[in-house]
Amino acid sequence: MRPKRFGKSDDGLKGLKVVILAFFLHGIIACEKELPISQGYSHITDSVEVYGDPSRGLDVYRTQLDHNGRACMHCHLSPEGSDIVRFGQLDVHSQDSIVVFRALEHVPKQEAYDIAAYLKSLPIQAQGNVAVGEILGITNNGSDPISVWDGTTSLTISEIESWNFKSGMRYSFSSPKWFEGDETNLLPNENLDWLPELDLFSEKGGEVATTYATYVQSPTKENLKSVLLAGHEALSEGERHPGEHGYFDFNRAFDFQRWLATLYIQHVIDPGSDLEFGEEISGYAVKDFSLPDGIWDAGNVARRSQDNGRTPNDEIDNRLLN
Numbered sequence: 001m002r003p004k005r006f007g008k009s010d011d012g013l014k015g016l017k018v019v020i021l022a023f024f025l026h027g028i029i030a031c032e033k034e035l036p037i038s039q040g041y042s043h044i045t046d047s048v049e050v051y052g053d054p055s056r057g058l059d060v061y062r063t064q065l066d067h068n069g070r071a072c073m074h075c076h077l078s079p080e081g082s083d084i085v086r087f088g089q090l091d092v093h094s095q096d097s098i099v100v101f102r103a104l105e106h107v108p109k110q111e112a113y114d115i116a117a118y119l120k121s122l123p124i125q126a127q128g129n130v131a132v133g134e135i136l137g138i139t140n141n142g143s144d145p146i147s148v149w150d151g152t153t154s155l156t157i158s159e160i161e162s163w164n165f166k167s168g169m170r171y172s173f174s175s176p177k178w179f180e181g182d183e184t185n186l187l188p189n190e191n192l193d194w195l196p197e198l199d200l201f202s203e204k205g206g207e208v209a210t211t212y213a214t215y216v217q218s219p220t221k222e223n224l225k226s227v228l229l230a231g232h233e234a235l236s237e238g239e240r241h242p243g244e245h246g247y248f249d250f251n252r253a254f255d256f257q258r259w260l261a262t263l264y265i266q267h268v269i270d271p272g273s274d275l276e277f278g279e280e281i282s283g284y285a286v287k288d289f290s291l292p293d294g295i296w297d298a299g300n301v302a303r304r305s306q307d308n309g310r311t312p313n314d315e316i317d318n319r320l321l322n
């Protein structure tokens with residue numbers, strides 16, 4: 001059965017009344033104060049099932065522009081929105097609620113519900129908002145260094161080769177997560193996540209926009225390469241190396257790299273990915289450009305912000321810890 005829809009001329013109030021009615025029908029006592037959108041998240045999940053249309057959600061996610069001319073995908077970058085499910089909350093109830101709540105910053109209520117219903121229909125295992133090292137599985141995958149060499153003998157080549165340096169390491173900082181902070185976007189640590197606050201293809205247009213459109217239609221590693229390469233080439237010397245060439249907007253340069261890094265990582269971790277982490281493919285000179293460049297360059301920009309005179313706020317300080 002086709003899900004019920006919010007009214008077309010919905011001025012907010014009408015839709016909210018329908019939601020209240022739905023709560024009563026579900027035997028939940030609701031008053032205006034307890035409406036899902038204004039108060040917490042706990043009840044939205046029921047209404048997503050009732051009002052959201054999963055068959056419209058993907059199109060809205062990809063194409064419906066917000067007041068700044070951007071669709072969800074422009075910032076979130078995964079062509080199907082799978083990262084939102086994967087790194088959103090483990091609990092499906094809070095997932096629906098957070099999606100609707102966040103989407104409302106960008107699209108009307110009906111579309112917010114459609115996106116949530118669509119995301120809910122994806123066959124993707126949620127795994128919570130883990131640190132990037134954990135996503136890529138690069139921690140705790142070998143033996144503890146002390147079990148290979150206790151420091152009392154000279155190291156042999158075979159000991160060195162069997163020593164997985166990443167295992168057993170303890171860090172005094174936390175790695176960036178996919179999402180960080182809360183839904184207000186006001187916390188001082190917002191730069192400890194991977195999602196950029198701006199998108200490269202709106203900023204640069206041209207080849208970046210063309211190749212990105214092709215990638216969305218057909219997200220293969222070759223098409224990914226074309227976008228990353230176009231993105232890299234669209235950046236000026238100063239944007240790539242802020243603090244030099246008369247360019248000092250570190251935050252902007254940082255976000256450009258975050259965009260490239262996120263585009264890359266969401267492709268690698270997609271369940272059906274055709275690209276291994278760190279794998280290079282043909283068609284470019286690795287000494288000038290490498291597919292995962294964005295990942296390291298986001299950190300490089302943060303370091304440059306410290307070394308080359310930074311803007312007077314704490315935006316990139318957090319990332320220097322990583």
Ligand code: HEC
Nearest residue numbers: 070071072075088089098099102103106179180185195196
């Ligand atoms: C201008 C860029 C931009 C656009 C457009 C955008 N988002 Fe986001 N979104 C972000 C950033 C950055 C974060 C992470 C930082 C934060 O939590 O504030 C985020 C976080 C989220 C989260 C939080 C996940 C969690 O577990 O905390 C959800 C859900 C979400 N966005 C959904 C959407 C949907 C749905 C749309 C479209 C209707 C959308 N966003 C449009 C940039 C954007």
